[in-house]
Amino acid sequence: DAMVIQNPRYQVTQFGKPVTLSCSQTLNHNVMYWYQQKSSQAPKLLFHYYDKDFNNEADTPDNFQSRRPNTSFCFLDIRSPGLGDAAMYLCATSRGQESTDTQYFGPGTRLTVL
Amino acid sequence: GQNIDQPTEMTATEGAIVQINCTYQTSGFNGLFWYQQHAGEAPTFLSYNVLDGLEEKGRFSSFLSRSKGYSYLLLKELQMKDSASYLCAVMDSNYQLIWGAGTKLIIKP
Numbered sequence: 001d002a003m004v005i006q007n008p009r010y011q012v013t014q015f016g017k018p019v020t021l022s023c024s025q026t027l028n029h030n031v032m033y034w035y036q037q038k039s040s041q042a043p044k045l046l047f048h049y050y051d052k053d054f055n056n057e058a059d060t061p062d063n064f065q066s067r068r069p070n071t072s073f074c075f076l077d078i079r080s081p082g083l084g085d086a087a088m089y090l091c092a093t094s095r096g097q098e099s100t101d102t103q104y105f106g107p108g109t110r111l112t113v114l
Numbered sequence: 115g116q117n118i119d120q121p122t123e124m125t126a127t128e129g130a131i132v133q134i135n136c137t138y139q140t141s142g143f144n145g146l147f148w149y150q151q152h153a154g155e156a157p158t159f160l161s162y163n164v165l166d167g168l169e170e171k172g173r174f175s176s177f178l179s180r181s182k183g184y185s186y187l188l189l190k191e192l193q194m195k196d197s198a199s200y201l202c203a204v205m206d207s208n209y210q211l212i213w214g215a216g217t218k219l220i221i222k223p
Binding site: 040041042043044045088090097098099100102103104105106107108110 | 145218
């Protein structure tokens with residue numbers, strides 16, 4: 001089945017210790033997104049890639065970086081996680097960015113910062 | 115600024131009908147999406163409306179009024195598995211999704 005896969009599902013890191021979250025997709029979609037979602041809040045868009053074209057949201061902290069080495073994979077790097085970065089990180093993909101291009105989400109990675 | 119409003123929490127009874135409302139103010143409009151999100155899981159797509167009116171999909175229906183900046187999600191014949199958060203999201207003029215915080219729906223037997 002075509003899908004969006006995120007690893008790991010649960011990640012624990014120490015305060016200030018770099019961590020990388022990964023996302024892969026078998027949908028062959030052009031666009032990949034990273035969202036941060038805290039409890040009972042709306043997902044907050046961090047970045048998105050249209051193919052290799054990187055788009056950083058204006059309010060995304062510099063502590064967050066992203067890489068998309070090929071169509072299938074996208075990584076989220078948190079250089080120095082703080083306690084406030086504990087959240088669910090959602091990867092999503094869409095065929096394009098037209099209004100009819102639905103975003104499909106992976107299962108998410110829940111990040112805990114100790 | 116851009117804003118999506120939906121109730122924080124609703125409670126309904128198994129077998130009943132519930133309507134979850136969403137109002138929006140965005141810079142432009144390219145469609146409205148409803149997603150379902152179970153606790154600790156990712157959102158899953160439910161519906162998309164871009165024209166005024168009602169879209170029916172099984173037990174779920176979604177309505178849109180662009181002139182009023184208003185949508186609702188109607189869930190019929192509620193089942194316990196429908197207990198989840200329901201997120202309303204609007205695609206703005208830049209084709210970015212603006213998300214509401216979600217409505218937590220609690221189903222009681």
